[in-house]
Amino acid sequence: MHRVERDAVRRLFPGNKSPQLIEIRENATHLLIDCIKGNFSEPHHIRRFVVEWLDLDRDINPFYRLLQQDPDLSDLAHQFRGFRMVGIPDLFEALVWCILGQQINLSFAYTLKRRLVERFGTCISFAQHNYFLFPEPSVLHHVSVEDLRTMQLTEKKAQYIKTISDLFYHQQLSKEKLKGLGSEEKMLEELIAIRGIGEWTANYVLMKSLRAMNRVPYGDSGINGALFRLKQIPKKNNRSEVDKVFDQFEGWKTYLTFYLWRSNSKVL
DNA sequence: CCCCAGGGCCATA
């Protein structure tokens, strides 16, 4: 869904009329956005989309100052300097991605997502590569649970995705509707009421799609592992041990989450 | 062969 070139990243921008392939690269002082396929008809929308996607309009130095208060965490600020949350602006995509990834290893989760995207997503080709948009709810709405099963989704995952596709299709769920609820607690409640969406998924989605800055994905194995490795919690922990760490990062809990996940990554 | 993975649901007590 996006491709990292030597000094640029490319992906599709959904657009109001038709998708456009955009390229983002940097010079000495700025990020430059080009439209390399499709008509560059909505520059302001594209700019806003990129800012939202890569969380660019945020000063993350306060977060680094908090990290540096703990000798066991301060390395994160140097190791991953400049790393920003990569969002999932499309709420439907974020939810489906969570369900795909529940309780299976990440590489298999990516395989499942790839199958879904390559089969049902809109594709644009450029320079030997295919670029996809995540499938629309209206498309998945017409796909049967049995069909999803053939792509190695479990019965439950297939059902959950079906349910969520239907909700979006009938406009009973949307990003705008969630935003309209006002508080994050209300949004959390609304999401958790949907089958297949638990506390972890609801928090993840608030972070990745609605850019909530103070969420904690409780129970996450990656977070627990990282906090143990960095001497923040004992091996056998509970929620309050995790809270004790995150409470030191008021306003930046989401960023702590993403930096901890990043610190688990084997590459680099 | 075993255990676990960026969970969530359900039955049981």
Place this chain on the structure above:
DNA sequence: TATGGCCATGGG
């Protein structure tokens, strides 16, 4: 409210 089984498959 808490605990344990279950899902299904790949990777270590």
